[in-house]
Amino acid sequence: MIPDVPSVLGELAQLLIRYAGPGVADAERASALGLSSALLAMAAEVWDGAAQTLVQENRALARLLDDAACEADLRLSVLRAENARLRGLLIAAQTAAETAGDVARQTAIWAELRVSTERRKLSVSLV
Amino acid sequence: MSHPLEPRVAAYIATRMPDASxxxxANLQRISGGASRETYRFRLIYAQGGRTHDRRLILRRDPPASLIDTERRVEFEAYRAFAGSAVPVPKMLWLEETGAALDHPFFIAEEIEGFQASPQVLFAGGYEAVLRRVAERKWTILGEIARADPMALGLHRWMxxxxxxxxxxxELDHWEAIFDRSEAEPQPIARAAIRWLRANPPPPARKLCVVHxxxxxxNFLYDEAGEIxxxxxxxMAHLGDPLEDLGWGFNPIWQFGRxxxxxxxxxxxxxxxxxxxxGLVADPAALHWWTLFNCVKGQGIWVGSARAFIDGGNREPIMIYPAWxxxxxxxxxxLKVMG
Structure with missing residues (x-):
């Protein structure tokens, strides 16, 4: 998820201190804490599987692009950077397939996009 | 404890109401939500004409950074244009386009009290009997917006x-540019949709309309009888194709899972x-285009909210929530709309 989870958790930690103190209107406190609660729930949902999801997606994209997914460093920030690199290449590949009228290639790319979108789905998804 | 904005708002209003004393x-409180504007409700108490007045007002102020970047004047004039029409809107009072009084541009309007806006409340069960009425009013009012003449309303001066x-x-150029400058990670699905939209343009608008x-x-206030x-x-009001507003409402996100x-x-x-x-006809192919466009626009807004947080301009939780x-x-x- 973007913004990345650690930066959001850090921000929420500061927010909790700010809103725990006196002088904050009840409605503002309730709103901020309600939103924070929802964000913490989403972070909790994705946290355990985050590396697995990125590794799966990066491998699938690398196969599709005939590229090599870098897995030398399994920190989420590194996996996410690799994911961004591969997704950028995928956009270029899909654009090229459309220009060339390569229907099979387009179908394969759309199939991967559908799988990766399903993989990232949250339990609170509206769609 | 009073809010630090209260004396500053009072001082500003004193400049706009020289006959009041x-x-x-009082009771200035921020209202939840409002990722594009900071919204506060407050009481304004003053003496004028030999009696004391106690009014409930709304302050809408620009935040340091927003998930969308829009002109305060345009919003103010759109509200003002529809005052007293078949499109119900709150009454606008004062607009300030500089940050001199309250650090950022803002406007002040009358509060319309006692009604709900929340979709979660609307769909929680208590309003089941009036949902049909809400729907009739919702799309009738949208039709009235499309029927309105933007020139007669004077909105061509601002839009x-x-x-x-x-x-x-x-519209497509505008929102693609937002992806270009705001996306924090590549968005292959939205980019593919943008290419499709550009390669398969809709027919010309049947007429130039006000687009909310x-x-x-x-984004409307309703009551227990289903009235809006x-x-x-x-x-985000502008002049454009009336199908744009219809298509925004058909973004599957706004089905709320129902x-x-x-x-x-x-x-x-x-x-x-x-x-x-x-009085217009919604051409199915054109409406499909505008529905897909609005899915792209939605993604542009969520991408923009993430960017506002990442760049540090606005670190409020409301900026993270839509992005996540x-x-x-x-x-x-x-994917659903593209089929």
Missing amino acids: GIVV AAPAVDACWRR GDYRTG HAVLDWE GLEGGLLPRDQAIAIWEQAS WLTNAQDRAI
Whole structure:
């Protein structure tokens, strides 16, 4: 998820201190804490599987692009950077397939996009 | 404990109400939500004409950074243009386009009290008997917006008027540029949709209309009888194709998981209400284009909220929430609409 989870958790930690103190209107406190609660729930949902999801997606994209997914460093920030690199290449590949009228290639790319979108789905998804 | 903005708002209002005395601003509280504007409600107490007045007002102030970047003047004038019309809106009082008084541009309006805006409340069960009425009013009012003459309303002075065959391109260019400057990670699904939209443009708009820009369940005030008392959040208002607003409401995100447009009605019934009120016909192919476009626009907004947080301009939780909650859902919506 973007913004990345650690930066959001850090921000929420500061927010909790700010809103725990006196002088904050009840409605503002309730709103901020309600939103924070929802964000913490989403972070909790994705946290355990985050590396697995990125590794799966990066491998699938690398196969599709005939590229090599870098897995030398399994920190989420590194996996996410690799994911961004591969997704950028995928956009270029899909654009090229459309220009060339390569229907099979387009179908394969759309199939991967559908799988990766399903993989990232949250339990609170509206769609 | 009073809010630090209270004396500053009172001092500002004193400059706008020179005949009033004893001006006090009290109970100023920020209202939840409002990712594009900071919204506060407050009491204004003052003496004028030999008696004391106690009014409930709304302050809408620009935040340090927003998930959308819009002109305060445009929003203010859109509200003002529809005052007293078949499109219910709150009464606008004062607009300030500089940060001199309250650090950022803002406007002050009358509060319309006692009604709900929340989709979650609307769909929690207590309003089941009046959902059909809400739906009828929702799409009738949208039809009235489409029926209105922007020139007669004077809105052409504040909003650019594109040619009817250029409405789609202007909007698509605008939102693609937002992806170009805001996306924190590549968005292959939205980019594919943008390419499709550009390769398959819609027919020219049937007429140039006022486009609300964010007309959806959640942006109007309703009551327990299903009546709608105000249409809110005009900050993305502009002139364009009337199908744009209809298509924004058909973004699957706004079904709220209920399988009905706006969480309220099957699509054909919503279109029928809108067509009767607007006097226009919703061409299915053109409406499909505008629905997909609005899925892209939605993703542009969620991408923009993430960017505002990442760049540090606005670190409020409300900037993170749409990016986390809606980005994947919006991708799913694009896939659904593209088929």
